[in-house]
Structure formats: C-alpha cells, structure tokens
Amino acid sequence: MAGKPKLHYFNGRGRMESIRWLLAAAGVEFEEKCMKTREDLEKLRKDGVLMFQQVPMVEIDGMKLVQTRAIFNYIADKHNLYGKDIKERALIDMYTEGIVDLNELILTRPFLPPEEQEAKLAQIKDKAKNRYFPAFEKVLKSHGQDYLVGNKLSKADILLVELLYNVEELNPGATASFPLLQALKTRISNLPTVKKFLQPGSQRNPPDDEKCREEAKIIFH
Amino acid sequence: MAGKPKLHYFNGRGRMESIRWLLAAAGVEFEEKFIETREDWDRIRKDGSLMYQQVPMVEIDGMKLVQTRAIINYIANKHNLYGKDMKERALIDMYVEGVADLNEMTIVFPVHPPGVKETKLSEIKDKAKNRYFPAFEKVLKSHGQDYLVGNKLSKADILLVELLYNVEELDPSAITSFPLLKALKNRISSLPTVKKFLQPGSPRKPYTDKKSVEEMKKTFA
Numbered sequence: 001m002a003g004k005p006k007l008h009y010f011n012g013r014g015r016m017e018s019i020r021w022l023l024a025a026a027g028v029e030f031e032e033k034c035m036k037t038r039e040d041l042e043k044l045r046k047d048g049v050l051m052f053q054q055v056p057m058v059e060i061d062g063m064k065l066v067q068t069r070a071i072f073n074y075i076a077d078k079h080n081l082y083g084k085d086i087k088e089r090a091l092i093d094m095y096t097e098g099i100v101d102l103n104e105l106i107l108t109r110p111f112l113p114p115e116e117q118e119a120k121l122a123q124i125k126d127k128a129k130n131r132y133f134p135a136f137e138k139v140l141k142s143h144g145q146d147y148l149v150g151n152k153l154s155k156a157d158i159l160l161v162e163l164l165y166n167v168e169e170l171n172p173g174a175t176a177s178f179p180l181l182q183a184l185k186t187r188i189s190n191l192p193t194v195k196k197f198l199q200p201g202s203q204r205n206p207p208d209d210e211k212c213r214e215e216a217k218i219i220f221h
Numbered sequence: 222m223a224g225k226p227k228l229h230y231f232n233g234r235g236r237m238e239s240i241r242w243l244l245a246a247a248g249v250e251f252e253e254k255f256i257e258t259r260e261d262w263d264r265i266r267k268d269g270s271l272m273y274q275q276v277p278m279v280e281i282d283g284m285k286l287v288q289t290r291a292i293i294n295y296i297a298n299k300h301n302l303y304g305k306d307m308k309e310r311a312l313i314d315m316y317v318e319g320v321a322d323l324n325e326m327t328i329v330f331p332v333h334p335p336g337v338k339e340t341k342l343s344e345i346k347d348k349a350k351n352r353y354f355p356a357f358e359k360v361l362k363s364h365g366q367d368y369l370v371g372n373k374l375s376k377a378d379i380l381l382v383e384l385l386y387n388v389e390e391l392d393p394s395a396i397t398s399f400p401l402l403k404a405l406k407n408r409i410s411s412l413p414t415v416k417k418f419l420q421p422g423s424p425r426k427p428y429t430d431k432k433s434v435e436e437m438k439k440t441f442a
Contacts, residue, residue: 051356052319065311067318069290074311090286090295097288098273135272 005030005060008044010219012212013205014107015068016056018100018159020204022072024197025158025188026079032203041219069100076155088150095136095148095156099163102132106166110208111216121170128167133178136160140180146187153191161188169207226251226281229265233433234426235328236289237277239321239380241425243293245418246379246409247300253424259440290321297376309371316357316369316377320384323353327387331429342391349388354399357381361401367408374412382409390428 230237
C-alpha cells in the first residue's frame, strides 16, 4: 500500500471528477498526471497501462485500475464507504447508478456540438426535477436519517452531493423544492475533508468549458 | 430470504439478459413477469416499485432493486461470484465494466435502422477484435488459470462468456484467433447450470429480431 494514488486524465472534470470527490471526501491525498497532447495518450496506450486504451486510469495499491466504477468501488471498499453488508451495498449501488445516469448527461454535455447543448440542458433540468431528485428526497424522507443508507456516510452520499453541485451550476434553483437534499448537501459540505475540497486551491476542477472541449478533441480524436 | 427472485421486464433480452445469465449460472431459479402491454407499463410505473421509473427491476430478498449493475452486484455478492477480497473485486469490476461497454453495443444493435446497423456492426467487430478480446485474452494468458480472477468463477467469467455468445451471433468468426477465450467459453458452457441455461426451454431469450423490435415499437410508442 505504498504512496499516494496517481490519477491519469486530461486537465478537466470529465469522468475523473467523481473519483477526485470520493478520494478527497475519504481524506486521501492524491497526485495527478495530466495528459496535454495526443502523444501523451498514445504513450500511455503503448506502455500497456490502459486495459481498454481509455482513461480515467488510477494507479493505486500496485494496480493500474481503469473504468470509473471499478475505481470508485475500490476506493469505497477501502475507505468504508460501502455499507456494512450486501443489502446495504445493493441500496448504495442502486442509488449510485441513478446518480451516475444523471451525472453522465452533465459531464458529456460540454463535449457535445454547441447546437446540441441547449436541448441537453433542458433534458438535465427535467430529469433532475422529475425523476432523480424526487427519488432521493423520498429515500431521505423514508428513514429521516442523516445519510442515504445505514445511517452512515457512503459513496452514495458523496456522489449525490457532487451531483447536486453539478446541477445547481447549470440551474441555480434546482434543489429549492427538495429540503432534505439541501440538508444533505449542507451536511456533507461541512465534513472537514469535503469542506477543504470545496475551497479554492484544492484539486477540484472548474466546470468543463469550451477550452476543455478543444483540448479533449485534440487528445481523444 | 423467502421465495424466488422475480424479474420484471419486457419479453426479450435487453438489459435483463445479463441478469438471467448470472442467476442461471449461480443455479438460482427465478420467475419472470413480462411487461406486454401499454397498460402493464403504465401500471408498473405508477405503483411506485421502480425507483427511477425504469426496468430492469428484480424483486429479491425483500428488495425491489433497479439498475442493472446494482442487481448484478447483489447476485454476485450473494453467490460468491465476486472474488475473495477488495483487490480481486477491483479486477472483477474492471473486467466487467469493459465487458459491459461492448455488450451495450450488442444490446442496442437490433434497434438501429438498417443503414445505421451496418456502421454499428463494423464498430462492434472492430472493438471486439482490437480492443476487448485482446485485453481479456491477455489476462487469461498472464496467469494461465481457468478463470479471469483468483482461479475461481466470478461474475466476470459469466458475463464475458455471455458477451462472446452475443458477438458471435453477429460475427461467427469473432473468437477464432483467441484460443484462451474459446477455452473459457467452452469451460463455462460446460458447467451444469450454464449448460442447462443454454438448452432450449430455458429462460434464455432469443436474439432480438426485426419483428420483435417492430412489435415493441407498436406497443410502447
């Protein structure tokens, strides 16, 4: 278990941001190696360190892990963010997968052609308001506890709060009619590790913008 | 832990088929409730049993689980198909995510209009031959064992073999240059539970043909 995890990605949020959130919330210091050119990606591919020639890739505990879910499940397992038994794991997974579905729409949007982004934004707002936020508000209401599952912090809480920040960036009033989600957001944001991550100077990335899009195009296409 | 799991889905492969494979391989008998009419679909979405108004949904051990990965992970956990520790879990997840990425293309394939189908078929063949199959052949070669991880059957082996069958349906010569994948396919197919599942009359669903797609469109449009 030597050394800090090392994240290989390009300089943007993309698919790596959820991993940064999770590591940060777990209080794990990590390093980042940013790809800047097509050659950087090709080198990683030639080195044989990307199982499916894709990033994110995280070097952790002697492994070179790829695939976002594999990476965050390992981090969750290692740092007790995955519940206490298989049924809690099932609920955590069910909630996480819903979060990931909505977050997928958000993280891919900056990389769409500009003329498609408007329609995508409408879809994100609608799905958040009518499908996902009500589902999670209902869970919190059903047990009245501080966390989604088992009265204990898990990857589901952290990734949901990341999602809430992401949606609010696009739609500032988005959580207004979801008091329990707002409370969860506040509670998680106040955890010392998360508070630190939310401050300037942390490894949290700003929203992916036009510049990121151009960079990603160069690297990935 | 009363009763058999009950699968709620359309009468076709789609996103439920991997779950059927896993349950069958684990020797678990299950029931299926098919959504066959518009009324069935409206009813199941209204009665609150679908967390995100989506299927697959599996009633199992007192839970109404949705999200394919949550369901697959629970079954794998329950039936010892998830390795012996967190590092094995990480490898299993990494492999399964790669399998799922390629399988996604085969799941969606029948729905494409004829012109698009050709392009998509080329993509599937290319990704299988140049990205995914070499990656898994390399894993098997690296340790020379009978299973992908930890010398023991896991969800990764079962889902990879399902994928091999799916790709071969579209491209019969797909695994001819991958001897270890061929051997894995034979070995898994010979397990008594899997052998049974591969025989006529099992819950395994046939390939989704044009007629099925047309029928679905008519019923649910």
